[in-house]
Amino acid sequence: xxxxPIPHDEEERLASLLDYGFGxxxxxxxxxxxxxxxxxxxxxxxxxxxxIGSDHVFFAASxxxxxxxxxxxxxxxxxxxxxxxxxxxxxxxxxxxxFHDNPLVTGKHAVRFYAGVPLRSLAGRALGVLCIIDTRPxxxxxxxxxxxxxxxxxxxxxxxxLRRVEVAGIREEATRAHEAAAAASVPDQMELSRLxxxxxxxxxxxxxxxxxxxxxxxxxxxxxxxxxxDLDGFKDVNNILxxxxxxxxLHSVAARLKCAAGENxxxxxxxxxxxxxxxxxxxxxxxxxxxxRALAQVAEPIPVGGQDVRISASCxxxxxxxxxxxxxxxxxxxxxxxxxxxxxxxxxxxxxAKEFRAEAAERRVYGMELHRAVTNGELLLFYQPxxxxxxxxxxxAEALIRWLHPTRGLLPPAxxxxxxxxxxxxxxxxxxxxxxxxxxxxxxxxxxxxxxxMAVNLFGVQLRSGDLPxxxxxxxxxxxxxxxxxxxxxxxxxxxxRDDAVLDALHRLRDMGVQVAFDDFGTGYASLSLLTQxxxxxxxxxxSFVQNMLQSPRDASIISAIVDMARAxxxxxxxxxxxxxxxxxxxxxxxxxxxxxxxFGKPMPAATFENIFCHYPEPPRRAATx
Numbered sequence: 001x002x003x004x005p006i007p008h009d010e011e012e013r014l015a016s017l018l019d020y021g022f023g024x025x026x027x028x029x030x031x032x033x034x035x036x037x038x039x040x041x042x043x044x045x046x047x048x049x050x051x052i053g054s055d056h057v058f059f060a061a062s063x064x065x066x067x068x069x070x071x072x073x074x075x076x077x078x079x080x081x082x083x084x085x086x087x088x089x090x091x092x093x094x095x096x097x098x099f100h101d102n103p104l105v106t107g108k109h110a111v112r113f114y115a116g117v118p119l120r121s122l123a124g125r126a127l128g129v130l131c132i133i134d135t136r137p138x139x140x141x142x143x144x145x146x147x148x149x150x151x152x153x154x155x156x157x158x159x160x161x162l163r164r165v166e167v168a169g170i171r172e173e174a175t176r177a178h179e180a181a182a183a184a185s186v187p188d189q190m191e192l193s194r195l196x197x198x199x200x201x202x203x204x205x206x207x208x209x210x211x212x213x214x215x216x217x218x219x220x221x222x223x224x225x226x227x228x229x230d231l232d233g234f235k236d237v238n239n240i241l242x243x244x245x246x247x248x249x250l251h252s253v254a255a256r257l258k259c260a261a262g263e264n265x266x267x268x269x270x271x272x273x274x275x276x277x278x279x280x281x282x283x284x285x286x287x288x289x290x291x292x293r294a295l296a297q298v299a300e301p302i303p304v305g306g307q308d309v310r311i312s313a314s315c316x317x318x319x320x321x322x323x324x325x326x327x328x329x330x331x332x333x334x335x336x337x338x339x340x341x342x343x344x345x346x347x348x349x350x351x352x353a354k355e356f357r358a359e360a361a362e363r364r365v366y367g368m369e370l371h372r373a374v375t376n377g378e379l380l381l382f383y384q385p386x387x388x389x390x391x392x393x394x395x396x397a398e399a400l401i402r403w404l405h406p407t408r409g410l411l412p413p414a415x416x417x418x419x420x421x422x423x424x425x426x427x428x429x430x431x432x433x434x435x436x437x438x439x440x441x442x443x444x445x446x447x448x449x450x451x452x453x454m455a456v457n458l459f460g461v462q463l464r465s466g467d468l469p470x471x472x473x474x475x476x477x478x479x480x481x482x483x484x485x486x487x488x489x490x491x492x493x494x495x496x497x498r499d500d501a502v503l504d505a506l507h508r509l510r511d512m513g514v515q516v517a518f519d520d521f522g523t524g525y526a527s528l529s530l531l532t533q534x535x536x537x538x539x540x541x542x543x544s545f546v547q548n549m550l551q552s553p554r555d556a557s558i559i560s561a562i563v564d565m566a567r568a569x570x571x572x573x574x575x576x577x578x579x580x581x582x583x584x585x586x587x588x589x590x591x592x593x594x595x596x597x598x599x600f601g602k603p604m605p606a607a608t609f610e611n612i613f614c615h616y617p618e619p620p621r622r623a624a625t626x
Contacts, residue, residue, distance in 0.1 A: 077131065245305060340359075492520065
């Protein structure tokens with residue numbers, strides 16, 4: 001057996017481990033998802049984030065490992081891997097002179113295959129290794145596999161860096177507190193200790209104190225619940241109304257949550273627009289009722305500066321001991337439930353379910369697999385019809401992206417769009433959507449579809465980077481599509497950036513003849529003045545108003561006001577989410593221009609759309625001769 005070489009910077013490397021808080025060698029739960037994703041992607045029985053100490057190794061996170069696995073540094077594969085610049089691969093340990101007689105190979109663990117990539121600090125010190133292990137030899141480990149392992153390693157390194165920053169902040173805070181305490185009187189020390197535990201804006205416990213409270217409750221082993229609550233669209237409130245108004249709203253929300261929770265619960269502010277509630281003792285139904293009361297309190301109008309501001313919130317609930325018995329995991333599960341609630345729309349709550357964690361891991365995997373999807377042509381477009389309500393004819397279609405995953409089938413946008421929008425592929429995929437949709441629209445128009453428009457959704461980055469008007473012009477010219485036959489849909493999150501580059505690009509597109517639609521109007525914080533600043537041709541009425549308009553006079557009034565305002569501004573309107581004939585007839589009576597929804601058709605492949613909605617004129621018959 002060949003012992004691993006000692007890195008030339010060993011002393012500095014060991015010091016770096018202390019910077020990351022690994023002196024006590026405790027696992028780091030934030031790294032657990034990385035190990036689980038590795039097991040799933042590579043179909044391996046074992047994956048680990050292995051930190052390399054002076055004479056032994058320890059698992060910061062692992063899946064499939066045994067407690068009795070030999071952790072001596074001399075026998076560790078990972079101790080070899082930290083000396084490598086890239087992925088170290090051992091296809092068959094029995095045939096590798098470094099490991100053929102290693103106890104991990106010849107003993108009960110019977111390691112045969114290994115692949116590991118070093119995890120480095122910002123200074124380049126090798127802290128440890130992300131590795132995958134199998135008890136069967138492998139014939140190869142493809143370049144694509146190496147790339148995926150490196151991507152996972154980058155995820156692990158990012159989490160380690162967050163850990164270092166957190167540790168440094170705790171140490172700095174502790175140092176300041178110690179210095180201040182040494183110079184302060186006993187009453188002053190007590191006040192400093194109190195201030196370190198509260199949020200200065202709201203007076204609520206801060207994140208650190210909330211964690212401590214959750215740990216204390218879990219030690220008492222009584223049934224409890226953590227509710228994580230996030231204000232919907234609060235960033236937009238700050239952008240429009242200003243940070244001072246935002247602070248007033250946060251202060252008001254804190255008071256309302258304390259009122260909703262009662263004296264026996266802890267309410268904390270754990271982030272910019274995120275709050276948390278700890279309830280104990282509590283059963284599931286009581287926790288659900290508490291979440292409903294909290295959401296209802298937040299949704300009440302908030303008087304600020306002489307006007308009423310309406311906001312909503314979403315929340316996630318996790319119970320102990322059912323969902324977790326450890327503070328970090330319980331709070332994390334409530335966060336996963338919160339994410340699920342926000343996917344369903346604003347003002348919702350969700351109870352944690354174990355599949356949420358698997359779905360979170362899948363979202364990470366999807367983000368990594370998108371490069372392959374783009375390269376292999378796995379993305380495709382479905383088309384949903386848009387109908388003129390005046391005569392029930394086809395006005396056009398909206399192009400909607402889907403992912404035909406090789407193993408998971410057809411994926412809806414919610415499964416991968418967040419990762420796509422936040423990643424480097426948004427511009428590439430956005431350009432492909434415009435190209436593919438334009439080609440399809442041009443085909444249908446050439447075959448006889450008259451007065452037809454194709455609506456496409458933009459990513460914000462497309463308007464902020466590159467020359468979108470030039471790209472659109474070249475694309476439409478290549479396919480022979482008239483400029484007025486393309487409609488660009490923008491959302492509120494694009495408009496509210498108030499970016500001059502975005503406004504300029506939209507004006508240039510409109511001057512060229514391209515149509516511009518404002519999607520989901522009325523659901524957020526966009527002011528009416530934006531309708532005159534942006535070169536719009538259409539307003540799309542959100543489905544949430546359409547679904548309730550026949551039962552809710554308030555929603556009906558909103559739709560009537562939007563349609564009247566649009567007509568006064570010379571804009572057309574499209575109502576989304578039409579599912580019944582009664583809804584269609586009502587909107588037609590309100591003079592809404594177009595409709596879209598399941599009543600007319602779900603999003604469908606191009607061939608299906610063509611068969612149902614494109615009725616081409618019969619070609620002229622040749623006169624008989626004889």
